Amino acid sequence: MSKTKQAFEVLQRMIEHGDLHAGTMVSESKLVELTGLGRTPIREAIHRLALGHMIRIHPSKGLEIPTITVEDQLNALEVRRDLELLAVRLACERKTESQRAAMIVLSNELRGEYALHEYTETVRETHALIIEATHNPYLGTSILPLQALSRRFWITHIRDARREINRGREFHRNLLSAVCDGDVGSASAASRALNDYLVEFALAVVSAKLKRSTHCPPSAPLGHLS
Numbered sequence: 001m002s003k004t005k006q007a008f009e010v011l012q013r014m015i016e017h018g019d020l021h022a023g024t025m026v027s028e029s030k031l032v033e034l035t036g037l038g039r040t041p042i043r044e045a046i047h048r049l050a051l052g053h054m055i056r057i058h059p060s061k062g063l064e065i066p067t068i069t070v071e072d073q074l075n076a077l078e079v080r081r082d083l084e085l086l087a088v089r090l091a092c093e094r095k096t097e098s099q100r101a102a103m104i105v106l107s108n109e110l111r112g113e114y115a116l117h118e119y120t121e122t123v124r125e126t127h128a129l130i131i132e133a134t135h136n137p138y139l140g141t142s143i144l145p146l147q148a149l150s151r152r153f154w155i156t157h158i159r160d161a162r163r164e165i166n167r168g169r170e171f172h173r174n175l176l177s178a179v180c181d182g183d184v185g186s187a188s189a190a191s192r193a194l195n196d197y198l199v200e201f202a203l204a205v206v207s208a209k210l211k212r213s214t215h216c217p218p219s220a221p222l223g224h225l226s
Contacts, residue, residue: 007037007045015054015065016152017117022067031063052145054152073153073202080146081195087143088187091133091179099133100180107176110169116158119165120151126172130179150198157205164201171197 011031014020031042046063049055053072056064095103106126114122127147131140158164171194178187 003037003041004044004048007035007041008048010035010037011042011045011049012054012148015049016120016148016155018156020065022065022156024065025058025062026065027062052148054145054148068149068153068156070153070202070206073150074199076146076149077195077198077202080143080150081192083139083143083146084191084195085188087131087134087139088175088179088191089184090136090139091130092182092184092187094135095133095179095182099129102129103133103176103180107173107180110173110176114165114169116155116161116165119169120155123151123168123172126176130175133179154198154201157201159208167197168194 011020014034020026028039028042028046031046032039035042046055046057050057053066056066058064106122106129110122110126124147127144128140131143134140154164171190175187175190175194178190
């Protein structure tokens, strides 16, 4: 793995998991310090992450870790849905025997119990394997940043990790199984079901915020503040 790719993956994971907090500013030198990697691969990784909306570059001011809103998530999913339908169709048709074998192994692994970090890494591997099986590098360039944004939103807003992991792994197992079988119809249905779940999750975040706001007690009059 090149140093640039290593830097990109380390920083992407740090952003996804909130180690670099949304809404904060960070310097290039700080990222070099945090990762232990050189300035050149960090700089190249920053530009890749900026293209994927994971970092916002402010010349002369620094690097912003942008927040990801429900609207951002829904817009990303709108594009991701159609691209993934293309990806699963091509993967059904073009996968090699070694890729099919790897999908079977991964599908079986998804039967197990996972902590949140382990699960998100397995999800990342699932999507990477499907994209690899398309044998179309342009799809990876388009889809992987959208998937990273979706993962970040999901990790940020998850409340019942066990429940959501159990739901999510079934969607991914169904997707892998259908691609393994070369069943385009079932793979497409599984892909739509996964994206429907992510939309449902995003809308539930909105609903939860509305409930919290309506249950907040009114502010006390200024004269009553001690």
